[in-house]
Amino acid sequence: MDRKCLRCDGTDYTCVGDSPVKGKWQLFRCNTCSFVWRSTEESYLEPYVTKLSQERIRSITWSYDPTLK
Numbered sequence: 001m002d003r004k005c006l007r008c009d010g011t012d013y014t015c016v017g018d019s020p021v022k023g024k025w026q027l028f029r030c031n032t033c034s035f036v037w038r039s040t041e042e043s044y045l046e047p048y049v050t051k052l053s054q055e056r057i058r059s060i061t062w063s064y065d066p067t068l069k
């Protein structure tokens, strides 16, 4: 299936979970903006999600380095 992030339209995502009852849904996380969504939400969620540009994502996120205190 053609899948993209509902927030940034990115196509780089990771499957991070599956439904307890196998095959019902999958949980995805966008590797660009960290938005998380369930596969069953894709048909109706888009109007409710604020779109973010790549520039905006860069300005509100930062890379986390756990070795730094």
Ligand SMILES: [Zn+2]
Pocket: 005, 006, 007, 008, 009, 010, 030, 031, 032, 033, 034, 035
């Ligand atoms: Zn995204």
